Amino acid sequence: MPEPVCVITTAWNQVDKTLACLETVQEQDYEAISVLLINNGSTDDTFEKVTAFYPKVQIVNLPENLGPTRGYNVGFRRALAQGFGYIFLVNNDTLLAPTCVRELVNEAQTSADIGLLMPKIYYADEPQRIWSVGGWENPWNLEARRPGSDQLDTGQWNESVDIDDAPFCAVMLTRTLLETIGLPDKDFFLYYEDRDFSRRIQKAGFRLRLVPAAHMWHAVSASSGGSDSPTERYWMARSSVLFFRKNNDHLARWLIIIPWRSASAIRTSTRLLRRGNFASLKAYWRGLWHGVRGAA
DSSP states (O other): OOOOEEEEEEESSOHHHHHHHHHHHHTOSOSSEEEEEEEESOOSSHHHHHHHHOTTSEEEEESSOOOHHHHHHHHHHHHHHTTOSEEEEEETTEEEOTTHHHHHHHHHTTOTTEEEEEEEEEETTEEEEEEESOBEEOTTTOOEEOTTTTOBOSSTTOSOEEESBOOTTEEEEEHHHHHHHOSOOTTOSSSSHHHHHHHHHHHTTOEEEEEEEEEEEEOTTGGGTSTTOHHHHHHHHHHHHHHHHHHOOOGGGHHHHHHHHHHHHHHHHHHHHHTTOHHHHHHHHHHHHHHHHTOO
């Protein structure tokens, strides 16, 4: 009997993307799957259409948009209460290959200390170009190095490997992991919740694993309005400051982090200025300021 898997996705409007995602979940060749949709304050007809097309999907309707992380946590609590051993969190703007869940579960069952698994993720609009195969942390500045991103897949990432960082675009988590370290930090409303959680996983002695035999495609930044939108720039900036404030436990490391992040801020600001994207530039610096102040 296969181990039951709960697939969780959150939605804030974007009903067409959600339906497309659920279609690929339904087409999985792994039998023991239940689906839980966290309807995160949607104002469109997400509830009506999902109910009509996928009546077996459990839907939790939240009265307002709590943000991705708090939405995830609603789902995690529900899945844990229902006794699932594996919980597969996916963005609603993703499409899964039919063998995705099965490949992740097979790898998870090879070792008890694996707490998180991620598939090889491609760009939805360039199906052979890699969006993410995870990352490896630089211990000096806490930045995640992601060497596979934007590469065309020619087989260079075909071996399963331990990683330091996994994006919450798609992660399978074990029950043991969540019961040991708890849920993602709700203070990360959007972005960096996955970086923070990845570090917590490793500190607790669990491994993160890339499973390249499992494939997925991602429409990047759809939930925040697109790359370099004011919403994306604000939350990326704010959450980055929160991440470094929370995770740097060595005073001397600030001598590296502050210049590094300052240079990043200059590069981002220059790019937005050159594009005439003044609304995003303003949002970006407001996010940095709110992160420094610890404001919501």
